[in-house]
Amino acid sequence: MATSSHAPLRSSDQAAWGRVLTLHSFVERELALALQRQHGIGLSEYRSLEHLHHSSTSELRMQDLADRVGLGQSSVTRLVGRLETAGFAFKDLCPSDKRGVYAVITDEGRQRYQAARATYAEVLSSALNSFTADPELGPTVQALRATQA
Amino acid sequence: MATSSHAPLRSSDQAAWGRVLTLHSFVERELALALQRQHGIGLSEYRSLEHLHHSSTSELRMQDLADRVGLGQSSVTRLVGRLETAGFAFKDLCPSDKRGVYAVITDEGRQRYQAARATYAEVLSSALNSFTADPELGPTVQALRATQA
């Protein structure tokens, strides 16, 4: 097939994105399964706890949390609702802007997060490692690991 | 436009995967919105048509399609059902193994796929390009584009 060499030809974008999709669906499924079975929490719950735990004030505005976990407003409303039911977080009204709501992590939430943390790291690394022998996906994993912000 | 979500400090795999997640959620949402609004089809429908269109026999076994689009069996049963309702595909029994089912693309399915193809490519490239200025995600996009199988 012919490839142009001038302006960034991005027919390769589709191939590159296809590799991301394959990686993504496999790794996320592994992570979700492991977290659910070993710690009884979903991936979105885990990631919410992660962001809340690392927040300097132990809390995050709903929209802020939504942006960080890559979900919409309504999804986060219900996500924090689930965390609240589970005792991992609660909602707190913002005093300066009475429309605003803070999601606040509880001690129990921190404990669950810390317990799940090792599982997450291990499953992620092992899932990524499982591709290193793959002639197509191996280089992609390597490239991702090489990039650092 | 996605600004990098400043994730907490993590070891390299987790940081790398965090970048993938940010990219993935943004790009997929852009693609899904554009395909739905401009062509009336969902992302999974588009990708199914893509695989069926490029199949040398214009057909794929259900499980084969499931693997390619990264979904489970039951999801693909219903996905092909939707394609059938829309007139983009139909199911055909496998003569040699009466348990097996082929999903077969129709002419109308090919036409819709070909119409949507340009949208997909353009939105994908522009979505990826929107990160090139980002100090965290820019290098990741570059790395992904550089990898080729």
Place this chain on the structure above:
DNA sequence: AACGTTTGCTTGTACGTGCAATCAACTGCG
């Protein structure tokens, strides 16, 4: 040939998510 096992797909059901509509609270402009 008959039996238990495996394979391929479908159905029942529950859940997480998105979109649109809604409502309350803040903002700005007259």
Place this chain on the structure above:
DNA sequence: CGCAGTTGATTGCACGTACAAGCAAACGTT
């Protein structure tokens, strides 16, 4: 002030997906 427009979050609703159970067909052993 007062009123329109905007912002932050929640609710109604519909949809796509996963898991598990179910079912039919193929396979392998004897």
